[in-house]
Amino acid sequence: MIIAVDGPAASGKGTLAAGLARHYGLPHLDTGLLYRAVGWAVRDLGDGPEFEARAIVAARALDAGHLKDIETLTSAEAGVFASRVAVIAEVRLAMRQYQRDFAHQPGGAVLDGRDIGTVVCPDADAKLFIVADSKARMERRARQLEARGQVVDRYALYHQIEERDARDMANPHGGFYQAEDAHLLDTTRLDIEAALRAAVAIVDEAVARKAEL
Numbered sequence: 265m266i267i268a269v270d271g272p273a274a275s276g277k278g279t280l281a282a283g284l285a286r287h288y289g290l291p292h293l294d295t296g297l298l299y300r301a302v303g304w305a306v307r308d309l310g311d312g313p314e315f316e317a318r319a320i321v322a323a324r325a326l327d328a329g330h331l332k333d334i335e336t337l338t339s340a341e342a343g344v345f346a347s348r349v350a351v352i353a354e355v356r357l358a359m360r361q362y363q364r365d366f367a368h369q370p371g372g373a374v375l376d377g378r379d380i381g382t383v384v385c386p387d388a389d390a391k392l393f394i395v396a397d398s399k400a401r402m403e404r405r406a407r408q409l410e411a412r413g414q415v416v417d418r419y420a421l422y423h424q425i426e427e428r429d430a431r432d433m434a435n436p437h438g439g440f441y442q443a444e445d446a447h448l449l450d451t452t453r454l455d456i457e458a459a460l461r462a463a464v465a466i467v468d469e470a471v472a473r474k475a476e477l
């Protein structure tokens with residue numbers, strides 16, 4: 265079974281995808297980490313052709329070994345670099361097969377990101393599109409970072425998330441919208457347990473409906 269979980273920054277999709285993976289006993293890939301690792305690899309290159317060329321090289325060379333420094337990769341700063349490399353078509357293309365291979369391993373997988381249900385796995389068995397309002401998303405991300413001992417400037421974080429949302433929405437190479445057959449889940453007023461219960465109900469129903477066809 266392949267489950268696609270998409271949505272904007274800090275919408276709760278990562279936590280939900282991890283919860284779904286545990287619930288169904290499936291492996292989980294946070295595809296944002298791939299973009300974060302590539303973005304982080306070229307963080308010192310400023311703007312321009314060098315940035316783009318090196319990002320493409322980094323994307324082609326990416327493997328699981330580059331995804332280990334979770335604390336650095338999940339920082340707000342790495343998120344901004346991720347959204348900058350994510351607009352490069354060759355970067356997206358270089359990482360597509362890696363994501364598809366992960367999804368199509370025996371038994372399937374849960375993948376979360378921005379374009380899983382639209383581009384990476386249009387054939388997924390269940391697709392969820394997770395949303396939450398901007399303030400709730402900022403507050404969740406702030407608490408996540410604070411729980412790791414980081415000092416958070418909420419004003420700056422809010423703007424980083426908005427900047428990333430704006431760049432993601434304008435990405436000409438991304439399928440950053442809700443797939444036609446995806447189920448919308450608004451987690452603004454749901455805690456983690458309630459959101460996971462709702463997500464499991466959606467997946468169970470999608471799978472049951474597919475079995476009827």
Ligand code: CDP
Binds near residue numbers: 275350378428
């Ligand atoms: O967890 P959060 O939503 O903050 O970020 P993420 O999922 O780690 O993604 C970081 C950035 O990578 C996003 O803002 C996108 O620009 C990019 N991304 C993408 O282009 N396609 C994906 N499938 C996943 C992430």
